[in-house]
Amino acid sequence: MSDLPPLDPPEGDGSDEALDMAAAEFALGVLDGDERAVxxxxxxxxxxxxxxxERWRTHWAQLFDLWPAVEAPDLFARIERSLDRPVEAPIATLALAPPIRSKLWPALAGLSSIAAAGLLVVLVARPVPVPPAPPARPAAPVVAARAPTLVASIDPETAGAATVTAVYDAPAGTLRLTEAKxxxxxxxxxLWVIPADGTRHSxxxxxxxxxxxxxxSRDxxxxxxxxAVLAVTVEPIGGSPTGLPTGPVVAKGALAQV
Known part of the structure; x- marks a missing residue:
């Protein structure tokens, strides 16, 4: 048993068990293709x-800290030991009565000798064809590594306001956000980004x-x-006139890799 506290149930906003399971699989990173896009x-x-x-991502992170990596057992040594054991006689052979075995084995030996002699004649009389060279296999295309997906839940400072979700598309260089009331x-x-140096950029x-x-922009x-932290401030119509925040922060959240 681990010391990890039980996961809190999902908030009562209409989420059911299927929604919570899909969120757990997405946070764990087991979804791919169309399921990941959905x-x-x-x-x-x-x-x-x-x-x-976000709740499941925090839960998995605690599990990874509690469970250290375990090296896989060495199966090759066990396989080699099993190959060194003597082959046991088949049960059917042991069950045959001595008179039956005394007649069966000479007959089988004679049939095997005839078959071997026939095969030898075929191999000597028939020339062995030279197999054609295998066609050259085309080089496998180089697949570029997919950039990690970054997601942030921008939580409002005021109770009752809806959380704004942000997803960064690295190849396109775009940031998609849900409606922000x-x-x-x-x-x-x-919206501002606050990197490690603490400077805010619009x-x-x-x-x-x-x-x-x-x-x-590229920068x-x-x-x-x-x-990096995403923060939302209250500004005059059209945005900050100074290039720096002029109003209070009303919501913020950190970017995390999915």
């Missing part, structure tokens, strides 16, 4: 599913409806990494 779309579209994924109609919600403005897709793409 799970990423659900993270963007369903705040409850995104929270469940974090500020009033006479204000703008501006990524763009968020939409209150329909979600947001931000195409990042900001280099700042998007696991552990």
């Amino acid at each position: 799970a990423i779309r659900r993270v963007l579209a369903e705040p409850g599913f995104a929270r469940s994924v 974090l500020v009033g109609a006479d204000q703008s919600a501006e 990524l763009g403005l968020l939409h209150a409806r329909g979600g947001t897709v931000l195409t990042l 900001n793409r280099a700042r998007i990494a696991a552990g």
